[in-house]
Amino acid sequence: MKDHSAPWFDHNRIRRSFRRGQATYHRHAVAQQEIARRLVAMLTEAGAPGRFDTAAEFGCGTGLLTGQLLDQFDIDYLTLNDLVPEAAPELAQIIQQANVTTEFAAGPIEAINLPDQLDLITSASTVQWVADIPALMTRLRHHLRPGGWLALSGFGHRQFQELRTLGSAAAAPSYVDADEWRDVLPVGLEVIAVAQAPVVLEFASAIELLRHLRETGVNGQADGRWSRSTLTEFEARYRARFGHNGQLPLTYDAVWVIARRQG
Numbered sequence: 001m002k003d004h005s006a007p008w009f010d011h012n013r014i015r016r017s018f019r020r021g022q023a024t025y026h027r028h029a030v031a032q033q034e035i036a037r038r039l040v041a042m043l044t045e046a047g048a049p050g051r052f053d054t055a056a057e058f059g060c061g062t063g064l065l066t067g068q069l070l071d072q073f074d075i076d077y078l079t080l081n082d083l084v085p086e087a088a089p090e091l092a093q094i095i096q097q098a099n100v101t102t103e104f105a106a107g108p109i110e111a112i113n114l115p116d117q118l119d120l121i122t123s124a125s126t127v128q129w130v131a132d133i134p135a136l137m138t139r140l141r142h143h144l145r146p147g148g149w150l151a152l153s154g155f156g157h158r159q160f161q162e163l164r165t166l167g168s169a170a171a172a173p174s175y176v177d178a179d180e181w182r183d184v185l186p187v188g189l190e191v192i193a194v195a196q197a198p199v200v201l202e203f204a205s206a207i208e209l210l211r212h213l214r215e216t217g218v219n220g221q222a223d224g225r226w227s228r229s230t231l232t233e234f235e236a237r238y239r240a241r242f243g244h245n246g247q248l249p250l251t252y253d254a255v256w257v258i259a260r261r262q263g
């Protein structure tokens with residue numbers, strides 16, 4: 001049984017962290033950009049149609065996935081959701097450039113109102129922040145029409161393995177490996193494709209790596225209090241254990257899943 005009162009699932013804290021990073025996210029989230037690109041490619045390769053009447057995207061953030069989705073697919077009506085209540089300026093620009101009607105629904109995807117009979121529900125790099133993924137998947141299945149598509153990316157258990165080995169709390173609550181997704185999805189959602197692959201970024205110093213975490217908002221659970229000596233000690237341990245050609249690697253353990261609601 002999961003403890004929903006644990007700090008792991010503090011929506012206010014997650015919201016604060018992403019809101020703080022919102023202005024810098026779009027430029028710095030290079031791993032998430034690549035992950036969103038692959039999600040859209042997988043949806044196409046899985047045989048999705050070029051056009052959807054209705055779609056919903058949760059955890060849309062600054063629109064890294066939204067933009068790539070609207071480039072690849074014609075969508076008539078798109079419901080966008082994020083925990084952060086103000087839609088990001090980048091998102092507004094992406095929507096303006098596309099021929100789509102949108103509504104923005106703020107709040108946790110676990111609780112907001114969603115349209116029924118959706119043709120597509122999608123999300124990139126967000127589901128790891130959801131405390132009870134099986135419950136959310138059951139809810140999403142109800143909002144898909146028979147034959148409707150689910151296209152998600154999250155992260156596996158080796159997410160930020162370097163930080164976790166060194167004892168950092170920079171982790172999200174729900175990591176799911178590719179081979180676990182079949183058990184996570186409810187009856188009636190059939191897996192069409194899954195994939196898992198590391199996306200590794202490299203940083204010249206610990207301070208740059210920590211800045212990257214802050215600028216992308218992904219350190220929602222880390223306390224972020226560093227003195228000069230704790231930072232020096234952290235960098236020395238990081239270099240000794242993982243240093244490579246003078247760089248500090250940071251592994252995003254990306255996982256993609258494409259599924260369809262059965263009739």
Ligand SMILES: C[S@@+](CC[C@H](N)C(=O)[O-])C[C@H]1O[C@@H](n2cnc3c(N)ncnc32)[C@H](O)[C@@H]1O
Pocket residue numbers: 014015018019029032033036058059060061062063064065081082083084107108109110123124125126129130218
């Ligand atoms: C790492 S960002 C990903 C943004 C975008 N999808 C992308 O691929 O760049 C995660 C986003 O999910 C949002 N988020 C976290 N938990 C959420 C929840 N329970 N419901 C809706 N959005 C959530 C955060 O506010 C943040 O904007």
